[in-house]
Amino acid sequence: MIEIRDLEKIYPNSTTALTKINLTIEKGEFVYVVGESGAGKTTLLKILHGEECSTTGYIKYLGKDIRNIPSHTLKRKISFSYQDFMLIEDRTVFENITLPLQFIGESLRSLASKSFTILEAMKLKDKMYKLVKELSGGEKQRISIARAIIANPEVILLDEPFGNLDKETAGKMMPYIEALNEKGTTIIMATHHMLEENSTPKRIIKLKKGRIINKEYV
Template sequence: MIQMSKVTKRYGSDVVLQNADFHLETGDFAVLQGLSGSGKSSLLKLLYRETEADEGDIRFRQIPISQILKHVLRREIGVVFQAYRLIEQKTVFENIILAGRAVGTPMEEIEREAMRLLERVGLADKKTAFPNSLSGGQQQRVAIARALLNKPGLLLADEPTGNLDKETAADILQLLKELHEEENMTMLIVTHDELLLKQQHAKIWTIEDGRLHEQAFS
């Protein structure tokens, strides 16, 4: 589904990725792990084009990612962040439907899918609530629903449990695993959580000194 070949990324004189090769096949459930500052978030940003590679080739469904219009890529790739990135002045429902508006989906379709996802993540009764009235786990569930609104083929999750307690983190990881299977999507999760690393059939990638290594399935 997505492939990086000989990719190098620099920030000034700091090389965060060096000659990196990486790939995900359609349907993969994968984990990316590494120390803080090792380049994990930079790799994700390259995949959803928040930043550009200095060298190398990145392809999504065999098309160079630089040739894909950004609004098309936003439909195809959903992103979940550690810090949730919800708009405090908008309700849960309004936060979710923004993702559909950004890519021009008809409003009737947006609202129908938003309600389906709210029910799936267990927050249908929070439709009109504001983010600051929710727990961290609930806010992350809203963020996941938002990321799935456009029915992406690939979901990227950048430390989605980093701000959560152990029990809530386990619930979120279980939800992501279930959604991977139910929604038939490819998923890459950046995490240090041992619970997820022990999941069966998870493809595990590690990053160290800007280089990527694929491990055998757990």
């Protein structure tokens, strides 16, 4: 489904963030991307999402070079929950999470019903009409995950999704993400907080200084 070949990223300030990344991800896989801070995890996800361009190499999505897929099409198929949330602070939770659906012309009733379902799963349904700036870091993080999930993408990229959550809250989110994966959604999760309780098998890609140093399964 995703084919990454000889990918290299050198930022304009000459920082090399990724070197010779080769990786194939099949539909329905659950992949952890792990590594210390600065290893290149976020850069890899941003290139997959079309936000950054690779310096050399390419990524194919379903056989097509992602540079040849229009950005709005790619972003509908591959969604991203950002490490730093990227939410609109002075808008409500409802407005933020339904943003990906407004572009495809969904009715208000359908938007409200989908939001309610997802916020209930995230234990945040009482926050639906609150402004994002009134929420805690952990709540914002779950809203960012909800926004990535709501439009039913084929691939979900999660960048440190549990970074601001206590273990208990993270433990409640994981089964929900695993359930999406079981239904066929491909999940790629950058993390350095790997949860010990994994109910489904996952693949681990270990990055160090921009290189893949290990590929294994847990």
